[in-house]
Amino acid sequence: MKEVDARGLxxxxxxxxxxxxxxxxxxxxxILVTEPHQMMNVExxxxxxxxxxxxxQKDGYYEVVIE
Amino acid sequence: xxxxxSKKKLALAGVVCGIVAACLAALGNPANMAFCxxxxxxxxxxxxGLHQAEVVQYAxxxxxxxxxxxxxxxxxxxxxxxxxxSSPMIRFVLGVIIMIGALVFLGCPLRMVLRMSAxxxxxxxxxxxxxxxxGTGVFALKNGFSLGRAHITNKSSGAxxxxxxxxxxxxxxxxxxxxxxxxxxxxxxxxxxASLVGGLVFGAFAQKSRMCFAGSIRDxxxxxxxxxxxxxxxxFVVMLVFNIATGxxxxxxxxxxxxxxxxxxxxxxxxxxxxxAAVLAGGCPLRQLILAxxxxxxxxxxxxxxxxxxxxCHNFGLAASGTALNPETKEVVAGAVPVNGKxxxxxxxxxxxxxxxxxxxxxxx
Numbered sequence: 001m002k003e004v005d006a007r008g009l010x011x012x013x014x015x016x017x018x019x020x021x022x023x024x025x026x027x028x029x030x031i032l033v034t035e036p037h038q039m040m041n042v043e044x045x046x047x048x049x050x051x052x053x054x055x056x057q058k059d060g061y062y063e064v065v066i067e
Numbered sequence: 068x069x070x071x072x073s074k075k076k077l078a079l080a081g082v083v084c085g086i087v088a089a090c091l092a093a094l095g096n097p098a099n100m101a102f103c104x105x106x107x108x109x110x111x112x113x114x115x116g117l118h119q120a121e122v123v124q125y126a127x128x129x130x131x132x133x134x135x136x137x138x139x140x141x142x143x144x145x146x147x148x149x150x151x152x153s154s155p156m157i158r159f160v161l162g163v164i165i166m167i168g169a170l171v172f173l174g175c176p177l178r179m180v181l182r183m184s185a186x187x188x189x190x191x192x193x194x195x196x197x198x199x200x201x202g203t204g205v206f207a208l209k210n211g212f213s214l215g216r217a218h219i220t221n222k223s224s225g226a227x228x229x230x231x232x233x234x235x236x237x238x239x240x241x242x243x244x245x246x247x248x249x250x251x252x253x254x255x256x257x258x259x260x261a262s263l264v265g266g267l268v269f270g271a272f273a274q275k276s277r278m279c280f281a282g283s284i285r286d287x288x289x290x291x292x293x294x295x296x297x298x299x300x301x302x303f304v305v306m307l308v309f310n311i312a313t314g315x316x317x318x319x320x321x322x323x324x325x326x327x328x329x330x331x332x333x334x335x336x337x338x339x340x341x342x343x344a345a346v347l348a349g350g351c352p353l354r355q356l357i358l359a360x361x362x363x364x365x366x367x368x369x370x371x372x373x374x375x376x377x378x379x380c381h382n383f384g385l386a387a388s389g390t391a392l393n394p395e396t397k398e399v400v401a402g403a404v405p406v407n408g409k410x411x412x413x414x415x416x417x418x419x420x421x422x423x424x425x426x427x428x429x430x431x432x
Contacts, residue, residue, distance in 0.1 A: 008216030010153065010349030011282065012289060013428070016208065019290070034217070036146045037277055040071060060148075060219050 132266015
């Protein structure tokens with residue numbers, strides 16, 4: 001699975017990296033972010049693109065899998 | 068409570084913040100400065116003796132409330148994250164630059180919107196510069212600009228700025244150590260408790276709605292996303308209604324008492340600087356205070372940069388003067404940007420370009 005580690009990056013970098021990853025991805029994409037609002041932004045972005053995001057809280061960060 | 072999942076809720080958060088600003092203006096804050104982050108940081112720096120401009124010295128409880136409001140709500144909703152390490156000194160410089168640009172224009176992006184809602188055409192002119200500045204920042208982002216990763220730090224690190232502002236509040240209310248203007252904008256303020264509560268409410272709603280003036284324009288240019296601009300629209304509408312209802316809506320350029328000037332080029336370049344630097348720093352002055360409140364030491368460093376920047380502005384004669392009425396002759400004296408301010412503004416823009424195109428994401432990995 002394609003993975004984007006956007007942990008610790010300032011806005012809007014996590015979203016820019018997500019958009020870039022989704023463009024070239026055939027299967028699911030995993031996005032790692034630090035802040036809760038970044039997780040929500042990534043989820044919303046995925047939904048707007050007609051994809052299904054699933055988020056899990058990990059130790060100090062969030063993992064969003066976009067399918 | 069999630070305020071950021073629909074445009075309606077975001078606009079509602081803007082309305083609440085607009086009501087807070089309107090109440091504070093009605094209770095004594097300077098005309099259409101109601102709630103200006105740059106001005107209030109400058110006033111607080113003056114109260115602490117960092118600069119000696121006697122008319123702008125007052126420890127503004129709004130700034131204290133904003134940081135504490137964001138801190139309390141982020142702890143309560145488990146969004147508090149103590150982070151640091153994303154090019155702190157570059158962020159410090161960006162904080163200084165934001166303040167220099169803001170004081171050349173005479174206001175932060177929040178005050179620009181408040182001035183726009185009061186009919187001040189200078190602010191509309193400056194808005195053009197702000198959009199261009201944000202656009203330049205977006206161009207840099209698209210070319211791979213990044214200040215690198217922040218990392219999780221000890222929880223106490225993120226709580227330092229909230230603790231410091233509590234200290235400022237105690238010193239301001241219980242001692243005579245701080246200076247307080249006897250005349251000018253610094254002498255005009257709402258009662259302390261109203262300012263503090265207003266700041267707390269504003270801070271909490273700004274944290275939950277991710278309110279950001281630079282971010283709202285950035286998201287439109289970068290991703291055609293209109294979420295964040297709905298917060299600003301809510302705030303603008305409330306202030307517009309308030310200004311019209313209370314007779315404060317005056318369309319014009321040279322309006323005495325508004326604390327603004329009509330040097331169009333410098334209004335544009337001042338806000339260009341603020342917009343550019345704010346995108347590089349990841350948020351406008353308000354957003355930096357909120358992020359600092361929710362645990363970002365990097366944003367706290369930017370805030371410290373803004374404090375130092377305001378001292379630099381007044382100690383070295385960079386800040387613009389506002390158009391005013393001469394009390395004796397009753398003549399309108401046009402406000403102006405001093406030569407030092409113009410030179411500093413140009414230097415700031417050059418530094419922004421250097422920062423924007425020498426910090427790449429690839430190198431940060």
